[in-house]
Amino acid sequence: MLGYGTQIVAGVTPGKGGTKIHNIPVYDTVKEALKEHEAHASVIFVPAPFAADAAFEALEGGLKTLVIITEHMPVRDAVQVMARAKQQGSVVIGPNTPGIITPGECTLGVMPAHIFRRGTVGIASRSGTLTYEIAVGLSIRGLGQSTCLGLGGDPVVGLSFVEVLREFERDEHTEAVVLIGEIGGDMEEQAAEFISIEGYSKPVVAFVAGKTAPPGRRMGHAGAIIMGKAGTAQSKIEAFKAAGVGVAEKPSDVAKMLARG
Amino acid sequence: MKLFEHEAKEIFSKYGIPIPNGRLANSPAQARETATRVKTPVAVKAQVLVVGRGKAGGILFANSPREAELSSRKLLGAEIRGLRIQSVLVEEKLPIRKELYFSITVDRSSRSYVAIASSEGGVEIEETAVTTPEKIIKIIINPLYGFHPYHAHQIAKKLGYRGDQMQELAAILLKLYRVAMDYDAELCEMNPLIETTEGKFVAADARLIIDDNALYRHPDFQRRLSEKGGTELTPQELEVQKSGLAYVKLDGNIGVFGNGAGLVMATLDVIQLYGGNPANFLDVGGGASSEKMAAALNLVFSDPRIEVVFINVLGGITRCDEIAKGILEAKSRIGFAKPMVIRLVGTNEEEGKRVLTEADIQVLDSMEEAAERAVEIAKAGR
Numbered sequence: 075m076l077g078y079g080t081q082i083v084a085g086v087t088p089g090k091g092g093t094k095i096h097n098i099p100v101y102d103t104v105k106e107a108l109k110e111h112e113a114h115a116s117v118i119f120v121p122a123p124f125a126a127d128a129a130f131e132a133l134e135g136g137l138k139t140l141v142i143i144t145e146h147m148p149v150r151d152a153v154q155v156m157a158r159a160k161q162q163g164s165v166v167i168g169p170n171t172p173g174i175i176t177p178g179e180c181t182l183g184v185m186p187a188h189i190f191r192r193g194t195v196g197i198a199s200r201s202g203t204l205t206y207e208i209a210v211g212l213s214i215r216g217l218g219q220s221t222c223l224g225l226g227g228d229p230v231v232g233l234s235f236v237e238v239l240r241e242f243e244r245d246e247h248t249e250a251v252v253l254i255g256e257i258g259g260d261m262e263e264q265a266a267e268f269i270s271i272e273g274y275s276k277p278v279v280a281f282v283a284g285k286t287a288p289p290g291r292r293m294g295h296a297g298a299i300i301m302g303k304a305g306t307a308q309s310k311i312e313a314f315k316a317a318g319v320g321v322a323e324k325p326s327d328v329a330k331m332l333a334r335g
Numbered sequence: 336m337k338l339f340e341h342e343a344k345e346i347f348s349k350y351g352i353p354i355p356n357g358r359l360a361n362s363p364a365q366a367r368e369t370a371t372r373v374k375t376p377v378a379v380k381a382q383v384l385v386v387g388r389g390k391a392g393g394i395l396f397a398n399s400p401r402e403a404e405l406s407s408r409k410l411l412g413a414e415i416r417g418l419r420i421q422s423v424l425v426e427e428k429l430p431i432r433k434e435l436y437f438s439i440t441v442d443r444s445s446r447s448y449v450a451i452a453s454s455e456g457g458v459e460i461e462e463t464a465v466t467t468p469e470k471i472i473k474i475i476i477n478p479l480y481g482f483h484p485y486h487a488h489q490i491a492k493k494l495g496y497r498g499d500q501m502q503e504l505a506a507i508l509l510k511l512y513r514v515a516m517d518y519d520a521e522l523c524e525m526n527p528l529i530e531t532t533e534g535k536f537v538a539a540d541a542r543l544i545i546d547d548n549a550l551y552r553h554p555d556f557q558r559r560l561s562e563k564g565g566t567e568l569t570p571q572e573l574e575v576q577k578s579g580l581a582y583v584k585l586d587g588n589i590g591v592f593g594n595g596a597g598l599v600m601a602t603l604d605v606i607q608l609y610g611g612n613p614a615n616f617l618d619v620g621g622g623a624s625s626e627k628m629a630a631a632l633n634l635v636f637s638d639p640r641i642e643v644v645f646i647n648v649l650g651g652i653t654r655c656d657e658i659a660k661g662i663l664e665a666k667s668r669i670g671f672a673k674p675m676v677i678r679l680v681g682t683n684e685e686e687g688k689r690v691l692t693e694a695d696i697q698v699l700d701s702m703e704e705a706a707e708r709a710v711e712i713a714k715a716g717r
Contacts, residue, residue, distance in 0.1 A: 123551060148549035149441055150519050156446040157478035186650075186681070201597020202621070203649045207702065210649075210680070227596060230446050256597050259443045283600035286585070286607050287616070294581040294596025294618040296548065297443070307604075324605055324703055 075117070078181045083111035086131075104135040115139035117173065117182050125169060126151035133158050141182045142168035145227070146296075152230040159232060166232025167223060170295070172202040174223035185222070193218015194247060195332060198238040199254035200225050200261070200297070204283060204325065208254060211329045220247040227295030229258070235265035243275060250277045250332055253319075257284030258297045258305045266313035279331045281322045282310045336545045336556055337384045337567060341424045343541035346518065350510045352525075353537045357426030363408040369425040370403035376428040379406040381413075381420040384567040389458055391415050396428060418567060429537055434527035435494060436460050437508055438542075439482075439515035448476045448515065450508070452490045456527035482512040504536050519549030571637075578630045580619055587612025589713045590635035593647035594619050602647045605703055611710030614638050621653060625661030632665040636673075642716035643674050645709040647702055650681020659687035663694055674712050678705040 076082055082098055084107040091102030101107040104116070116132035118125055118140060125144040132140050133155075140159065147169040159166045167174055173183010178192035189206055191213040199205040202224055209222060223238065225231050235253050242248045255262040262282060269278060285307040287293050289300040300306050314321045322328040338346075344354045356373045359382070360366040370377045381393035388394065393415050395406035407423045414420070436456030442449035452472040455463045464471050472493050476482045487505035496504050507528070515523035525538040550557040560566055566573060575582040581596065585603075589611050593599045596618045603613040615638065619631045635644055648658050658679065666675075677698050679687050688698045699705040 122548060146548040148519055148552070149521065149546045150516065150549060153441070153447055153478045161479065199597070201595060201600075203593070203595030204597030204601050206649050207598055207601070229441055229443050232446075234444070254597070256600060261444070264444065281601070283597050283604060286603040286613060287600060288583070288585070291583045292581070293583060293600050293616055298596055298600065323608060325601055326701070326703055 075181055075183075078175075078187045080180050080182065083107075083113050086128075104131045104137075108135050113137060115141065115182055117141045117143065118168075119143050122146040122148070126155055129155040129166070130158060133162060133164055136162075138164050139182070140164060140166045140168075140232070141171065141173050142166060142226070142232075143171060143173060143183055144168070145170040147228065149228070149230050152228060156230060156232055168226040168228075168231060170228045171224040171226040171231070172205070174221065175219075176221045177219050183224075185224075189213060190222060191216075191218035194220050194249035195252060196220045196238075196242040196245065196248035196250070197222040197252045197254065198225060198233075198235055198242075199223070199252075200227060200256050201254060201283065201295070202227075204256075204281075205254055207325050208252065208281065208328050211326050212252075212332070215329045215333060217329055217332055220245060220249075225261075227297055229297045231297075235261050236268045239265060239268060239274065239278075248276065250279070252328055252332070253278060253280040255280060255282045255310055256295065256298050257282075257287050257293065257307050257310075258295070258299050260304055262310035263304075263313040266310075266317035266319060269319060270317035277320075277332070279320045279322060279328050280311075280314045281325060281328055282307045282314070285311075336547055336550060336560060338543040338545065338556070339382045339384065340380065340541055341382055341422075343543035344424075344538070346514055346543065347511070347525075347538055347541050350514050352507055352510050352514075353535065354541070355426040355429055355537055355539060357424055359422050360407055360425050361411075361422045363404045363411065366407035366423060366425050367400045367404035370397060370400040373425070373427045375399055375403075377403050378424075378426050378428045379403055379410060380424040380426065381410045381415060382422045382424055383415045383418045383420055385416050385418060387458075388415060393420070429529060429539065430532040431527075431529045431539075432532045432534070433530040434539075435530065435536075436524075436526045437490075437511060437528050438522060438524035438526070439476075439512055439520060440522045440524075442475060445475045447478055448482075450474045450476060450482060450486065450490065450512070452494060452508075454494050456529075460526060476512075482509065484509060487512075500530075500534060500536075507536055507538075514543070518543060519546045519552060520544060521546045571634075575630075575634060579627065580617060580631055580634065582618075582634060583616040584638075585613050585615050587614045587713075588640045588642045588716075589709050590614050590638060590641040590644040591647070592617035592619055592631045592635060592644075594621060594649065594653050598647060598649060602645070602702065602706065605706040606645070606710060609707050609710040611706070611713055614641055625657055625664060628658060628661030629665035629668065632662065632671070633669060636669055636671045641673060643676060643709050643712040644671075645705060646675065646677045646679075647705065648677075648679050648681070649702075650679075650684065654682050655679050655687030656683040656690065657687075659690040662696070663690065666694075673716075676705050676709045676712065678702050 175181035
């Protein structure tokens with residue numbers, strides 16, 4: 075993150091206060107850190123049992139953006155964190171996300187920055203490496219990215235596709251949007267409904283992973299599970315198509331479809 | 336983690352939720368003894384972690400202790416959808432006036448828990464939800480407020496109860512919410528929650544699924560996971576879970592693994608698109624060490640139907656040279672002779688490719704090309 079130009083002003087690790095890492099001061103509490111520095115965002119890497127604690131601390135400190143990289147956070151904790159964040163108007167990315175990057179400017183999290191190029195395609199994804207797969211494909215074809223973010227692979231995460239679509243609609247640097255979905259939940263169906271009801275001024279291309287997934291079995295991500303009739307790849311793909319969203323059959327088709335416009 | 340019905344009921348009972356009189360039996364003799372103690376007729380219920388147990392013949396009724404013995408003899412040791420029945424729950428069969436449904440679960444889109452209730456409980460609840468959704472009551476629970484008596488009263492009234500019955504039912508719903516929160520439930524369900532002919536409410540069946548990520552807060556159950564028959568997972572799947580891999584067995588002949596759940600899912604999809612059949616889903620996660628690679632290879636190779644293995648690694652934080660060495664080490668240790676197709680991109684990729692190419696293993700840059708190649712080999716091998 076430092077190497078990419080992200081301005082990291084402080085680290086917080088209880089018990090490590092007073093030390094330095096890469097020349098950045100470490101504090102025991104967020105409160106102490108904020109007394110000395112001005113910050114807008116917090117990136118949380120702490121182990122799952124302590125992630126909610128770290129998130130509450132950051133929220134109470136008034137930080138407006140939280141990126142929770144931590145995986146395996148209990149759902150009960152995630153529910154509480156999202157409710158508090160909403161109450162005070164903060165945005166949570168994750169948990170179980172690789173983070174967010176605006177190529178050439180700034181990154182929060184663990185995305186491999188070198189594969190991204192500055193450009194005009196916004197990417198929102200529920201997965202990590204699949205995002206890189208598609209971003210690499212775009213970069214090679216000269217389709218750079220405005221901002222790329224992972225929503226997180228858990229059942230309860232801070233941002234939905236609909237919320238990200240709204241942000242990309244307003245973002246003047248974004249001219250087209252890629253949504254990378256997967257089985258489980260109904261975020262993709264909701265995005266499709268949003269696009270067909272409210273209309274969307276920028277082209278959207280989607281890819282949905284998990285067409286071969288059997289029902290009732292978790293495909294790695296805690297959120298990637300087909301329960302009952304909802305949440306199948308088929309349901310998501312049909313919803314997108316009905317809303318006029320192009321659906322890529324293979325990851326490499328995303329770039330081709332965008333290039334075609 | 337799914338709990339057995341008897342475990343869930345024990346917890347419900349501790350919280351004051353009425354459950355039928357009964358006991359767990361591990362042998363026909365015990366079943367007979369329990370049936371003698373509780374009033375006949377009794378229900379003899381297989382304790383297995385599958386949904387749709389009743390429809391699969393896992394619940395028998397007995398009019399006498401002798402019949403209970405026979406029923407349990409039929410069930411014990413038998414299998415339901417591949418899972419062996421190790422014990423049965425013998426319970427009094429209550430006279431039913433009405434079957435209700437009540438559960439607490441997670442609602443992803445509202446990022447909250449949701450209370451779901453219906454006056455049409457029982458085995459057809461999922462059908463009801465689809466065909467007559469107006470018969471399903473849903474209350475999204477605002478995490479900042481929680482679930483309170485007034486919510487429970489609203490639900491009980493909508494289910495058609497007044498006065499004392501409304502109060503009594505509401506009290507049970509509240510207790511279930513308490514269980515759900517205290518046990519980090521992904522799902523906490525009474526189906527059916529019966530109204531007896533005397534107008535009392537009893538949780539006739541109970542389901543409790545604990546959020547796997549919260550198991551560290553429930554050490555008793557975490558321990559039980561490692562016991563034989565303690566989960567719906569096969570011993571192999573359990574072993575895999577411990578080694579930090581995510582594995583799901585499928586029916587094809589192309590072994591697959593890669594790093595990242597989404598990437599692996601997409602890999603399976605592409606294989607199928609080219610007319611192939613994946614044998615498994617296997618995610619080795621980020622920063623995979625050579626030991627992890629060996630464990631993954633072992634797992635994939637252990638499936639005798641495999642004709643070819645396709646490894647798809649896109650390194651962000653994962654180092655390709657380390658992956659390559661891990662693959663070779665594991666390959667020689669296990670003595671695997673089937674062909675491999677590898678797609679390897681990312682940090683230190685040149686070194687990784689060199690090592691593999693020298694060992695006569697195909698390395699490709701594109702995942703789709705590699706998938707196509709793997710499908711060709713699988714077809715030729717058959």
